[in-house]
Amino acid sequence: MKTLLHEQTPVTEHALNAIAHMPTKSLPMLMNNDFTQGLTDADFMRIAVLLAQKSYDEGGCPIGAVIVNNASNTIVGKGHNTLVQENHPYNHGETSAIRDAGRIDFSRTTIYTSLSPCSVCATLIQMRGFSRVVVGDVTNASGTQDFLKENKVHVDILEDQYGIALYARFRLEKPEQDLEDWQGIRSPN
Numbered sequence: 541m542k543t544l545l546h547e548q549t550p551v552t553e554h555a556l557n558a559i560a561h562m563p564t565k566s567l568p569m570l571m572n573n574d575f576t577q578g579l580t581d582a583d584f585m586r587i588a589v590l591l592a593q594k595s596y597d598e599g600g601c602p603i604g605a606v607i608v609n610n611a612s613n614t615i616v617g618k619g620h621n622t623l624v625q626e627n628h629p630y631n632h633g634e635t636s637a638i639r640d641a642g643r644i645d646f647s648r649t650t651i652y653t654s655l656s657p658c659s660v661c662a663t664l665i666q667m668r669g670f671s672r673v674v675v676g677d678v679t680n681a682s683g684t685q686d687f688l689k690e691n692k693v694h695v696d697i698l699e700d701q702y703g704i705a706l707y708a709r710f711r712l713e714k715p716e717q718d719l720e721d722w723q724g725i726r727s728p729n
């Protein structure tokens with residue numbers, strides 16, 4: 541079967557945005573193995589940021605995450621924060637992607653998150669035995685890298701300036717929503 545994204549397709553922002561929006565299980569219909577093999581850490585991080593943008597456009601918190609199988613370089617889970625969209629007291633970008641992936645062996649996967657993980661997500665990442673975390677923003681938030689490293693999770697910082705600017709804008713526009721999401725401070729509603 542010929543896919544829309546293949547070995548001759550350039551890796552553009554439009555292509556990455558289509559990947560971000562397509563259900564994970566349908567991705568093999570969109571891109572073939574050769575295209576998938578060409579995706580880099582920065583590309584996976586940008587997909588996480590485009591999921592953050594999708595959440596922002598829905599009125600939610602702009603944080604996205606992508607989980608990739610280390611051996612096959614394929615996306616096995618992805619998602620974004622749904623505090624607002626699902627009226628969900630605790631569904632961060634990371635938990636959303638982890639839930640999308642399901643009960644797999646996370647020790648052979650990498651999670652790309654558009655924002656530095658909170659302590660609850662860092663604990664889940666450690667408990668589920670992820671081999672590696674790539675963090676796209678340690679400018680707006682930080683603090684769990686040492687915990688992750690102490691627990692044998694490899695941490696790489698790969699800042700995405702688009703994601704950093706988006707989160708900074710959100711924090712200025714909706715400071716209460718940012719605090720509720722980070723610290724569980726009671727919703728004003």
Ligand SMILES: Nc1ccnc(=O)[nH]1
Nearest residue numbers: 603621632633656657
């Ligand atoms: N890393 C994160 C911080 C806060 N909220 C999220 O969804 N993710």
